[in-house]
Amino acid sequence: MTVAQAIEKDRLYVVDHHDWVMPYLKRINELPGDEEKGEISQRKSYATRTLFFLQDDSTLKPLAIELSSPHPKDERLGGTSTVYTPPDELKAGDAASDTFTAWDLAKAHAASNDACKNNYVLHWLRTHATMEPVVLAANRQMSVLHPIHKLLKPHFRNTLDTNSTARHIVIGSGDERQGGAFYRNMHEVNFFTGKYGMEMSSKAYASYNFTELAFPNELIKRGVARGDPKKAEELELLIKDYPYAVDGLEIWTAIKEWVTDYCAIYYADGDGAVAGDSELQAWWSEVRNVGHGDLRDAPWWPAMDSVDDLVETCSTIIWLGSAYHSAVSFGQYAYNGFVPNRPTMNPPVKPGEPLMGERPDTEQWTSEQRAAKALLEFNSKLDAIAEAVKKRNADGALRNRNGPVEVPYTLLAPRADPTVPHVGGIPNSIAV
Secondary structure, eight states: OOHHHHHHTTOEEEEEOHHHHHHHHHHHHTOBSSTTTTOBOSOOOOEEEEEEEEOTTSOEEEEEEEEEEEOSSOGGGOEEEEEEOOOSOOOTTOOGGGOOOHHHHHHHHHHHHHHHHIIIIIIIIIIIIHHHHHHHHHHHHSOTTSHHHHHHGGGGTTHHHHHHHHHHHTSOOSOEEETTEEEOOHHHHHSTTGGGHHHHHHHHGGGOOGGGGSHHHHHHHTTSEESOTTOGGGOEESSSSOHHHHHHHHHHHHHHHHHHHHHHHHOTTOHHHHHTOHHHHHHHHHIIIIITGGGTTOTTSOOOOSHHHHHHHHHHHHHIIIIIHHHHHTTHHHHHSSTTTSSOOOOOOOSOOOBTTOOTTTTTSOOOHHHHHHHHHHHHHHHHHHHHHHHHHTOTTOGGGTTTTTOOOOTTOOSBOTTSTTOBOOBSSOOO
């Protein structure tokens, strides 16, 4: 198959971290090793791009990895790049598992880039950081009796407390000294970006687009699906055995149906009821103009003058606070805990969080029987999705469900399963 044919048949995919890493790479590679002595660290990082080929069994085979460094004379002159490809053959008598090549080192650098991007952009920025103003504005502008506040409340649980703790011990940079010793927070120590990680996350915010994070829109933008994003159940997945997409679309559809049913109860008069809801409008105005003031003039913001806008917005908020956060956060220990697999390590999931569809205040949250019934229907759909995920993970023909190390994909399994490791269900909120 030629390159042109592979492109035409949607067989080539790129994981590109180059532009996110490159502007900081010189400074990262000049970070000191022994902080007290100011010695330059022996570590070395690169900005990476990885090219994959989609095989007939729906697995992705890496074809080439580009490692880029700043120009040795002046980073303003651009960069220097080396492309690595898998070795054609091993030396006689060498076993594949015993032969470490430049290709293996290139894969390690690509995995390191990916782990950092996931942590600082997909995880921290898209969930913790950008959901915070949504939570604050809701509590300031809407009564606790407001139906949208009631709808979203479970997905706000502990988010502010979690973010506060994170700023103190997880994501800060190490310019502090405690008792005369140099102090660095967890992520500065564990990720190659060092003290620049949060600054890089802030730079990535410039391209933030809330509407693109609605799950069908995200898949289409990333080039792994096509179709009408308003008809999630009809989207064509270009990678058929893609657990995140397959499981996620089922959960997204269930969320949106639940939100649609719920909003139909309280906004039965249609778009005018949404536009005329002063508390709702005050909430959304604060989210856009205060919480996300840097991007207030972006053209993509929902106008929040229709039921469709309200349903899509609330569905996206629930998705980001629950299922999406589960997918980008709770796999970090399972996949990163063995450092050679992804060169960093993070703590496991905190147990005991209310799961999607659960409400600790079940009896008190509403006296509207139609809303309570809609929640029960939502839970029934989640139960069915949980069973479907379990069956897909047991299907040996779906090779991406477990991978070569036989770790089942359970990050979007909505229900806890005590018989299977790391199946804790999808928490309602960003509470860890």
